[in-house]
Amino acid sequence: MALETSPQAPAPVRQIANAIAGWVDRLGAVWVEGQVAQVNRRPGVGTVFLTLRDTVADISVPVTCSRTYFDGLNPPLVEGASVLVHAKPSYYANRGTMSLYAREIRMVGLGELLAQLERRRQLLAAEGLFAAELKRPLPFLPGCVGLVTAPNSAAERDVLENTRRRWPAVRFEVAYAAMQGPRSASEVMEALERLDRHPDVEVIVVARGGGSVEDLLPFSDEALVRAVARTRTPVVSAIGHEPDSPLLDLVADVRASTPTDAAKLVVPDVLEEVRGVTWARDQVRAGLRRMLDREQAGLDALRSRPALADPRHLLDVRLDEVHALRDRARRTLGHALDRAADDVGHQRARARALSPLATLQRGYAVLQNGDGHVLTSVADVTAGDAVSVRVADGRVHATTTTTEQLEDPGA
Secondary structure, eight states: OOOOOOSSSOOOHHHHHHHHHHHHHTTOOEEEEEEEEEEEEOTTOSEEEEEEEOSSSSOEEEEEEEHHHHHTOSSOOOTTOEEEEEEEEEEETTTTEEEEEEEEEEEOTHHHHHHHHHHHHHHHHHTTTTOGGGOOOOOSSOSEEEEEEOTTOHHHHHHHHHHHHHOTTOEEEEEEOOOSSTTHHHHHHHHHHHHHHOSSOOEEEEEEOOOOTTTTGGGGOHHHHHHHHHOSSOEEEEESOTTOOOHHHHHSSEEOSSHHHHHHHHSOOHHHHHHHHHHHHHHHHHHHHHHHHHHHHHHHHHHTSHHHHSTHHHHHHHHHHHHHHHHHHHHHHHHHHHHHHHHHHHHHHHHHHHSHHHHHHTTOOEEEETTSOBOOSGGGOOTTOEEEEEETTEEEEEEOOOOOOOSOTTO
């Protein structure tokens, strides 16, 4: 119902705002198609704020949706995606703004296509086809490179010319296939299998120039992705330009941003390698020269020493030492012998001093009877007994005539 107002009876702002909110609320839910121009996720807020823009006119409308529903979208909703939104218009009287509260969001057109590719990517990633540990390293210098591309294409020229410019001796085994259209995926798989069986091919390059998402769809084909994962030969994906990212880039062992970049990846630059070899050779020569100079300096230092300048010097020094030691030994031995001779003389003198013969030499004698017993008393002999007297230089045999007993034997 229309509000009846006049200059004399105006309606307050709140009444107008509430009336507009009531009118908008009666519109019910509607389906709206547009392009997501902006996504605003505020921390701690359970609502996500979007801006939905018309694809033809310069008109946009704000959209809100539940954060839980937004986070559950697969694939995630990004800016620029074309969507179909089932929403209910709402008017916020406090702010005087209108927005659409989204209940359902669907991808349409290219957005739906990208959503399908994202779901396929997630499925293949869950199977482990894109795992980093499955990636094989490229050979440093392949003798033969396999190339899958369209005949007489710019991608073929880029790969062949740039590769041969970097390494002229490289050989190519080219397998042509349709790089666009419904037959593209199957023909590329056949070319891959043929090159994978080739005994000389050491790396395979799949090359195609840029194009739209629809043009590059064959290189996201699930069967082609699985075929690349089965190959024994390392595969380089060179599809489109840098922003393009078909699923073939994820399963290939190496991704090249362009066909020209693929040429730089599969073979080294001959000029750089020659410079590297020259630098390494110079480094080895310099190192060998430094080592020889160091060893020569060591030899010169050894030769300058007296021992090597005059080889007999050490012998002469040692000979003098030997002579000194010999003289010292002789002196020591002489002193030892002299001391021993003195000791022997002393011992001999002491032995002589203690010997009975020395006593006999002083004029004493030993008297023995005929039986050889020493006579120590006049009582042991009688007149007429035969006796022998032992003197220093012999014996005297005698016969006693008489004996005399002394009154004081010590006198």
